Amino acid sequence: MKVAVVGAGIAGRFVAWRLVKSGYSVELFDKAEKDEESACSFAAAGILSPLAELEMAEADIFRYGLRSMSLYQEWLPELTQPVFFRQIGSLVTAHGSDKIELDHFYRLIQRKVDQDDLQQNPVEKVQVSSIEPDLEHLGEGLYLPSEGQIDPIGLMAALASELEQSEAVNWHHNTMVEEVMGGAVTVAGNTINFDWTFDCRGLGAKDDLPLRAVRGELLWLQAPDVSLEHLTRLIHPRYRIYVVPRPDNIYLIGATEIESEDYSSVSVRSSLELLSAAYSVHRGFGEARIIKSVVNCRPALPDNLPTIETDQGLTRINGLYRHGILMAPAVVEQALEDFAQNIPKVTHANYS
Secondary structure, X not given: OEEXXXXXXXXXXXXHHHHHHOOOEEEEEOOOOOOOOOOHHHHOOOEEOOOHHHHOOOHHHHHHHHHHHHHHHHHHHHOOOOOOEEOOOEEEEOOHHHHHHXXXXXXXXXXXXXXXXXXXXXXXXXXXXXXXXXXXXXXEEEEEOOOEEEOHHHHHHHHHHHHHHOOOEEEEOOOOEEEEEOOXXXXXXXXXXOOEEEEOOHHHHOOOOOOEEEEEEEEEEEOOOOOOOOEEEEEOOOOEEEEEEEOOOEEEEEOOOEOOOOOOOOOHHHXXXXXXXXXXXXXXXXXXXXXXXXXXXXEEOOOOOOEEEEEOOEEEEEOOHHHHHHHHHHHHHHHHHHHHHHOOOOOHHHOO
16 A cells, blocks of 8 residues: 655654554655754654643643653654653742742643543642752742653654664655645656555645644753753743753753744844743753754644544644644554544555
8 A cells, every 4th residue: 555644744754653563655755855853843842741731722632642641651662762751740830929820820730630630640739849959949839740751853863763764665855745635745746646645744734724833942051050850840921931851961941932934043032031031940050051042833723733634545634733742642643543444444465
């Protein structure tokens, strides 16, 4: 069976990989050059926070996120290359004058999640210093022990390695697909026929879906004077800042959300807000070094929820917004289940 996957972001790579694992041959089309880190997942911090995202997201995001946490634990050992992943929980806190925002966050989560889910994924009121001793000045906070984090760049590289080493994958780099249809794609004016096509182009599918771009900015700091283990979110009335620890004293500081398809460098205002917030979390960031800044634009639909559309030889996966790394495994799992229910009921051996 001939299957095309268009777009090699996190969704496209997961789709192609899982299809190959199921015995399919895949033609993977991507507009980026080989090893080019242009997909928005390369600009992600890798936060796996189904509960915390409920502050500004719908319950669907929570459910997709929970399922993805399970799938990451199942799928990552199947990859040849190791990927940094840990599930040690996260902190949510605020400065004294903003504690009312923290209380609002707590009540919101309690309202959006049913009691059975909260028993499995609790939100605990704690003294922040009991989890992170260096953050005693932040006083009270919330501890979400079921949450985790992953290295998106390592994940994208590991998936690429699996696909490039597979004889069942033909990866077309630097190839602009002009149109995606049920059972066909158009490249350089030529239509290529397939038994099924998966459209995972993100913002590249704006002609077919009501997508908008949401710009995000991220700073990478090397801070030898900081010793934090847990993802820490700082709630503020105007913005939400997170500090994501990585090995070797690396910390990722984000995140901005700007309704704009602007890929230019990080702005001064964003830098000031992100760095000031990081410094207020831990004074050791004052002597940190900025080693990288990243900007990208995420594809969002009007309701900020993902879409999975399957019909007439075509599956569209899009609108993962700022939750791509969090939701991708569960979204791809559902898309492939829909695909399996719609393909002709014959064995793969009957296809040439």
